[in-house]
Amino acid sequence: SQNNLHVVSYSIPVNKEVSYEELCEHIHTDDQSPDAIPYITSYYKETWGFCLARNTFDSLPRRGTYKVFIDSTLEDGSMTYGDLVLPGDTEQEILLSTYICHPSMANNELSGPLVTAFLYRAIAAIPKRRYSYRFVFGPETIGAIAYLATHGESMLQRVLGGYVVHCIGNDAPFTYKRSRQGNSMTDRITEYVFERRGYSPDQIIEFFPGGSDERQYCSPGFDLPIGSVMRSMYRTYPEYHTSLDDKSFISFAAMAKSVELYLELVGVFEANRRFKNRNPYCEPQLGSRGLYSIVGAIEKPLHVKAILWVLNQADGSNDLLQISERSGIDFDVISEASRRLEEKELLEALDSPPLLASQHKPIDIIQT
Structure with a gap:
């Protein structure tokens, strides 16, 4: 394969000949972006499939048989996540969480860990921190669920606010998605900073139970005050979950401005007493x-x-x-x-x- 997105993630192994009609049942395309290879997963259903640009799929011969071969294995393994707490004067924490699971995605994947890593370096350099800062890197959804299984009780007592950091790598206008609480300190601080910067009220959206890991942190049993500051938000740009969300879609200049905004938010958290x-x-x-x-x-x-x-x-x-x-x-x-x-x-x-x-x-x- 010329692109690792060509195979549906978590496909079962397959080695057989199929008709064009049967092949079509296992082909995924993005009709809105005919030159893009879509990113498709099948974590919880055992199946196999291929992802193709629509234009490539349309060029396939419709007669004859096709040899399909996916050399994969499905076996019990382990899940890896990473976390680190920068201690402050108090045990109350600000959470900065990002995910590490989307192959070959730039804005939807790479921008979050990059911005979070630069945030860590900048916050670690603050000589006297009032709050402690918890950084979490893990697979989206299942990673947050696993992390909350082992750390959720202590986070209920300590987390004062925070953000899921993702979709933050290009120069689109910033968007803030409120926490489930709607009027938490995270919401108030972010909305104040957005207003101070002259951003449109339309750049602030209400919480909804979809999206990224904020829906785990904000599930009703935890209801942590976690929001999300993004630029091109998931599902709002045509490159989302396709091969077009590549390095050309993001820039270090844009991510530097994203870091600056997050640091401004941190500054208000630190000073608000x-x-x-x-x-x-x-x-x-x-x-x-x-x-x-x-x-x-x-x-x-x-x-x-x-x-x-x-x-x-x-x-x-x-x-x-x-x-x-x-x-x-x-x-x-x-x-x-x-x-x-x-x-x-x-x-x-x-x-x-x-x-x-x-x-x-x-x-x-x-x-x-």
Whole structure:
């Protein structure tokens, strides 16, 4: 075969002569892309087949017999996945999960592990991380299910947010698919960053129980706050699951921008905290602490407005992102205001709120 996609993945071995009519029952084409070889699998049904470009199939003689030969074996084996946790100041985790199972797919396969690997290198270089970061590489679907079977209970207690990283390698506009929860910290942070970057609201879509491994992480027993930031999303581009999803479809420049976006999301996760005002009964004297000009002005500077908003909203229930959204002041300005107030001992930093997922009771994870 000239292309490893020509054989249906997990085909049973076959060595026989067949008629054109019988051959047609085992041929797969993509009629929408006549020059593309489709990617077809048969994991759970024992059968055999070939994948051809439609134009190639149409050129086959329709008379005579064909010799079909697939030299394959089906036997018990093992499944490999990899994970690594970068420790932070807390055991609460951000999950970054990607899959390693689609042969010869560039955007649908290679882009996810590449972007995730560069994210690992960048996050590992952060000198002081608040959160721990869990990186997971495994086969799609069955890999996530197996991983949750062995790590799901601890993830329920630790995972604060995260993403399935895939379909992220070309220069198409970014798309965010919400978590099942719909208003998790992952959703709020991603939607804020998208809005700050000027992205269209149409680039944010609701959760649906299909797609990639988010449907495992977001299954109702786990309901982890996992979303997915993509570029050309699965099933939305003609090259998807075909030989046309090759290296020419992706670029390192596009993936570098994808890494930058994910790092911006990580930055907001790291900085988004809850605080409690140590002096909640009226405003403290800010001028003597160097936080307020001793000379009055008609219009307060933005950093002073941010300080006043943080002091007023820091009752232990609001995080900085909520204060930013309510005040209309950029998150980074609000975050800097909280830093200065904490430095002056006017704020007390609180732990992150209890994880919604941690309220679940222990469950039997894997069922046949």
